[in-house]
Amino acid sequence: MQVEVSGSAVISLLVDNESGALARIVELFSGRGYNIQSLTVAPVDEHGHTSRVNIVTTGTQSSIWQVKTQLERLVPVSRVVNLTAEGPYVAREMALVKVVSSGEPRTEALRIAQAFRARAVDTTASSFVFELTGSTDKLDSFIELMRPLGLVEVSRTGVASICRGPQTIQNF
Amino acid sequence: MTSMTGSTTLNAQTTTTLPGAEVLLRALVEQGVEVIFGYPGGAVLPIYDALFKQDHIRHVLVRHEQAAVHAAEAYARSTGKVGVVLVTSGPGATNAVTGLLDAMMDSIPLVCLSGQVPTPLIGNDAFQEADTTGITRPVTKYNYLVRKPEDLAPAVHEAFAIARSGRPGPVLIDLPKNITVGDAPYVDAGAVTPRTIRMTTQPDRAAIARAVAAMKAGKRPLFYTGGGVINSGPQASENLRRLVALTGFPVTSTLMGLGAFPGTDERFLGMLGMHGTYEANLATHDCDVLIALGSRFDDRVTGRLDAFSPGSFKIHVDIDPSQINKIVHVNEGIVGDVGEIIAMMIEEWEKQPAYAHKAELEAWWAKIEGWRALDCLRFGQDQAPDAVIKPQQAIQRIYELARQTGRDTYVSTEVGQHQMWAAQFFRFDQPNRWLTSGGLGTMGYGLPAAVGAQIAHPDALVLDVAGEASTLMNIQELGTIAQYRLPVKIFIINNHYMGMVRQWQELLHGSRYSESYSDALPDFVKLAESFHATGLRVTRLDQLDATIRQALEHNGPVIVDICVAEGENCFPMIPSGAAHNQMILGPEQEAVSATISKEGQMLV
Ligand SMILES: Cc1ncc(C[n+]2csc(CCOP(=O)(O)OP(=O)(O)O)c2C)c(N)n1
Numbered sequence: 078m079q080v081e082v083s084g085s086a087v088i089s090l091l092v093d094n095e096s097g098a099l100a101r102i103v104e105l106f107s108g109r110g111y112n113i114q115s116l117t118v119a120p121v122d123e124h125g126h127t128s129r130v131n132i133v134t135t136g137t138q139s140s141i142w143q144v145k146t147q148l149e150r151l152v153p154v155s156r157v158v159n160l161t162a163e164g165p166y167v168a169r170e171m172a173l174v175k176v177v178s179s180g181e182p183r184t185e186a187l188r189i190a191q192a193f194r195a196r197a198v199d200t201t202a203s204s205f206v207f208e209l210t211g212s213t214d215k216l217d218s219f220i221e222l223m224r225p226l227g228l229v230e231v232s233r234t235g236v237a238s239i240c241r242g243p244q245t246i247q248n249f
Numbered sequence: 250m251t252s253m254t255g256s257t258t259l260n261a262q263t264t265t266t267l268p269g270a271e272v273l274l275r276a277l278v279e280q281g282v283e284v285i286f287g288y289p290g291g292a293v294l295p296i297y298d299a300l301f302k303q304d305h306i307r308h309v310l311v312r313h314e315q316a317a318v319h320a321a322e323a324y325a326r327s328t329g330k331v332g333v334v335l336v337t338s339g340p341g342a343t344n345a346v347t348g349l350l351d352a353m354m355d356s357i358p359l360v361c362l363s364g365q366v367p368t369p370l371i372g373n374d375a376f377q378e379a380d381t382t383g384i385t386r387p388v389t390k391y392n393y394l395v396r397k398p399e400d401l402a403p404a405v406h407e408a409f410a411i412a413r414s415g416r417p418g419p420v421l422i423d424l425p426k427n428i429t430v431g432d433a434p435y436v437d438a439g440a441v442t443p444r445t446i447r448m449t450t451q452p453d454r455a456a457i458a459r460a461v462a463a464m465k466a467g468k469r470p471l472f473y474t475g476g477g478v479i480n481s482g483p484q485a486s487e488n489l490r491r492l493v494a495l496t497g498f499p500v501t502s503t504l505m506g507l508g509a510f511p512g513t514d515e516r517f518l519g520m521l522g523m524h525g526t527y528e529a530n531l532a533t534h535d536c537d538v539l540i541a542l543g544s545r546f547d548d549r550v551t552g553r554l555d556a557f558s559p560g561s562f563k564i565h566v567d568i569d570p571s572q573i574n575k576i577v578h579v580n581e582g583i584v585g586d587v588g589e590i591i592a593m594m595i596e597e598w599e600k601q602p603a604y605a606h607k608a609e610l611e612a613w614w615a616k617i618e619g620w621r622a623l624d625c626l627r628f629g630q631d632q633a634p635d636a637v638i639k640p641q642q643a644i645q646r647i648y649e650l651a652r653q654t655g656r657d658t659y660v661s662t663e664v665g666q667h668q669m670w671a672a673q674f675f676r677f678d679q680p681n682r683w684l685t686s687g688g689l690g691t692m693g694y695g696l697p698a699a700v701g702a703q704i705a706h707p708d709a710l711v712l713d714v715a716g717e718a719s720t721l722m723n724i725q726e727l728g729t730i731a732q733y734r735l736p737v738k739i740f741i742i743n744n745h746y747m748g749m750v751r752q753w754q755e756l757l758h759g760s761r762y763s764e765s766y767s768d769a770l771p772d773f774v775k776l777a778e779s780f781h782a783t784g785l786r787v788t789r790l791d792q793l794d795a796t797i798r799q800a801l802e803h804n805g806p807v808i809v810d811i812c813v814a815e816g817e818n819c820f821p822m823i824p825s826g827a828a829h830n831q832m833i834l835g836p837e838q839e840a841v842s843a844t845i846s847k848e849g850q851m852l853v
């Protein structure tokens with residue numbers, strides 16, 4: 078049998094905002110041995126009846142296709158789109174990054190933050206909390222650069238994603 | 250995420266307000282429910298009180314909640330209706346879990362109503378509280394915790410729609426006591442738009458045309474049919490018969506699909522898979538077009554995956570899109586109701602140019618007849634009057650003598666060798682007559698299933714082909730059988746072993762029979778008598794037929810303890826991890842040895 082390559086995919090869902098809906102989604106991943114790298118969820122319609130869930134998962138093309146068809150079977154799930162497979166999309170996340178340092182490393186941290194357009198949302202004599210929004214790659218590289226400069230804590234939101242152009246998740 | 254049934258759309262109408270338990274029963278009646286299998290307890294007392302005051306719905310009191318679910322499964326499978334279960338909170342609900350998973354695996358439509366502690370107590374470790382929706386989430390198609398009175402009736406209506414629609418399955422509704430005691434608005438089913446409509450799809454005609462073109466190009470075709478044909482309803486079985494008659498192609502079936510195509514038809518090759526027939530498995534291996542209809546390429550069917558039907562063009566028809574390409578890559582996947590799609594295939598077959606490979610098809614049949622000639626189910630029964638009865642002999646005679654009665658017959662089984670022999674020897678000519686636990690393989694299924702079938706079909710002959718070990722797992726249901734005077738015939742194929750376990754130990758673990766001996770068995774005859782049934786025992790060949798006849802003719806419940814040879818193995822057998830052309834055959838057939846790999850041992 079030929080070996081399939083693994084990759085990551087961004088899957089976006091519209092879900093009825095009801096108790097247990099998120100548990101169903103998460104348990105589907107754990108129960109069937111699929112992997113969740115990040116997950117975001119929040120209501121997105123005006124009445125708060127519908128939530129959007131964005132999941133970054135990794136797997137072979139066929140396993141990701143499997144995830145999608147399994148998700149479509151869930152009663153509260155009204156829409157599932159594999160954005161990675163369906164064409165251009167925007168995916169952004171936000172990170173809060175705490176750096177504790179002084180002297181040269183502190184100045185260096187601030188310089189890099191400016192280059193990345195990260196905002197210092199909290200500043201003390203010995204620390205910064207930077208807020209940075211962007212692609213996962215951009216956040217990753219920022220965090221890597223901060224590591225030798227006194228990085229002590231990271232909090233990330235996970236990915237929010239949407240397809241490019243006038244098309245919406247509703248009309249895939 | 251807080252509110253529930255947020256999206257069950259309610260259409261405007263005037264509402265009546267009633268106590269929740271009455272709303273519940275009214276919704277059940279509107280859904281056509283006639284029978285509930287259940288067991289009372291504190292959290293469901295308001296529902297039992299409401300049941301007491303009405304006479305539309307009959308309640309069948311089981312002796313264990315697991316049995317309630319199996320009985321409801323058999324009721325559902327044998328009638329095509331949704332089975333309904335009622336259990337109390339906590340232990341009542343947890344006892345139902347095995348049955349729910351059984352129904353999930355075999356795609357049986359059920360609605361299970363469970364009691365729950367009052368909403369203000371949820372989360373407080375109250376008496377008999379369990380996180381029932383949490384526990385049952387992975388074993389149900391969907392579940393509800395009804396937190397608000399106005400959600401009650403819509404949840405019930407939607408639950409039935411979900412249980413029946415698409416690939417059927419069990420749905421649980423958890424009912425806090427304050428919801429069933431307090432008032433709730435009643436709404437009609439017509440006022441609720443269930444979310445199942447999101448999932449309905451129309452079969453792809455172009456894909457059907459391509460599939461039929463592939464069938465027309467086939468020289469060694471084979472239909473591989475499954476439980477989906479039965480779930481689709483009697484019309485699907487009817488259509489299947491027409492399609493087979495039209496094409497002249499051979500048919501094999503999964504365990505769950507038995508009866509969809511007549512077992513006595515010469516085009517039927519028997520069951521395929523681990524204990525399938527020689528001809529069915531070799532045909533599966535060698536065919537050039539495999540048409541899977543409502544079957545799901547279960548591992549018991551496929552054996553070693555990379556050797557499964559290696560050269561064939563594969564067509565897969567299933568109502569559940571997630572089944573297509575899940576295990577085996579197929580060339581043409583068609584999503585939709587299998588009965589409808591078979592009808593469309595028939596149209597397409599008649600429209601496309603005539604089948605041009607009649608000669609090759611004949612040669613294919615000749616090959617199949619050659620395999621058939623091996624007579625893979627033949628066994629050697631010593632014919633001496635006092636000979637020990639072989640289990641195969643017992644099962645074959647139960648089948649033949651039951652058939653001779655000419656009565657409409659429903660057959661349930663437990664799990665093990667006797668189940669596989671029953672699948673091999675019973676030939677069902679109609680769907681919905683064969684009740685067995687396929688996907689989960691639940692020991693303890695057969696006896697309560699016989700209860701459910703007999704409740705559904707009071708005038709039919711209901712047989713339970715059982716193993717002595719399995720049947721003890723829900724033996725308390727003899728109480729239910731006695732209470733409702735259900736004339737079920739329980740044939741215990743008593744080999745004093747967990748025979749299927751013993752067989753694997755013999756073949757895979759150096760005949761070390763670790764804990765598989767059925768020690769300290771009850772006296773089944775006395776056991777029957779103590780439950781107000783008739784008990785019979787047979788130990789020698791010359792009494793077998795007479796004993797079976799006596800049981801079949803008796804008009805009450807009977808347990809027959811058929812003491813059979815202990816060491817028989819069920820053949821043919823494809824050991825786990827082996828290919829279809831590596832079957833182990835019985836001693837009567839020429840031995841074709843298969844080596845069992847280490848992976849085979851792990852595959853269970
Ligand atoms: C609840 C449950 N526990 C364990 C098993 C594993 N198992 C499968 S068959 C079997 C033995 C069944 O013995 P018996 O009912 O006597 O049937 P036989 O194989 O002897 O015909 C066992 C233990 C199972 N299928 N279900």
Ligand SMILES: [Mg+2]
Pocket residue numbers: 665716717718742743744745746747748767
């Ligand atoms: Mg046994």
